[in-house]
Amino acid sequence: MKPCPEVVEFSKSEVKGPVLDIGCGNCRNLIPFLEKGERCFGLDFSEKMIEIARKFLKRRDFEARLKVGDMTELPFENDSMGTVISNSALHCLTKREDRLKALFEMKRVLKKNSMMLVSVWSPYHKKIFWKALLSLFTKNRLEVWVDWDYHGEKYSRSYYLYTKKKVREDMKFAGFSVEKVWLSKGNVWVLARR
Numbered sequence: 001m002k003p004c005p006e007v008v009e010f011s012k013s014e015v016k017g018p019v020l021d022i023g024c025g026n027c028r029n030l031i032p033f034l035e036k037g038e039r040c041f042g043l044d045f046s047e048k049m050i051e052i053a054r055k056f057l058k059r060r061d062f063e064a065r066l067k068v069g070d071m072t073e074l075p076f077e078n079d080s081m082g083t084v085i086s087n088s089a090l091h092c093l094t095k096r097e098d099r100l101k102a103l104f105e106m107k108r109v110l111k112k113n114s115m116m117l118v119s120v121w122s123p124y125h126k127k128i129f130w131k132a133l134l135s136l137f138t139k140n141r142l143e144v145w146v147d148w149d150y151h152g153e154k155y156s157r158s159y160y161l162y163t164k165k166k167v168r169e170d171m172k173f174a175g176f177s178v179e180k181v182w183l184s185k186g187n188v189w190v191l192a193r194r
Contacts, residue, residue, distance in 0.1 A: 001026060002028065003028050004029060007029045010115075010117045012032075015082070016083055018039040018083075021040070021041070022071050023043070023087065026053050027064060034057075042064050042065070053066055054066060071090070072093070072101040072102050072105060074109050077109070081110050081114070082110075084115075085116070086106070086117075086119070087118075090120050121159055121187060122164070122187060124183065167190055171190055176194060178191075
């Protein structure tokens, strides 16, 4: 798997290390930073994904410090990260208070004047567009349940869908300076500075 093009482009900018990927999955999005020699950390709530990430990085002769953890309680010191990335993780928290707590945690670990790149699903994501539209007529607007098939096992997860306006509001509420917000392939991407 290749890193997201948006992450690759971001890695060419004013990135400072260490780099933290929150919701790192298999760590594909750390590759462009590791190629630049940056010290990298990955955090995921799934122990299985951390195991997969270790193997993924080892096959490519890269190493990162990987941890199982919760994005609402990051196991890192204040002002310890030069860059934070998070691709398709924040929207997995369906309660706004949890999403805000995660954003405050990201701000806490990010060094002053450092950058963060975050992506979240939008209502325009092709996998869930019709569910998003129907959710507008329910009590939990823009919260959808998505069915997944993973190696023959069926799973169902709830996701909060962000609009560009709403993600900008939450970022500002958490104290970030929002530099850019854009849509790409059904995701809302945010470039923000602490």
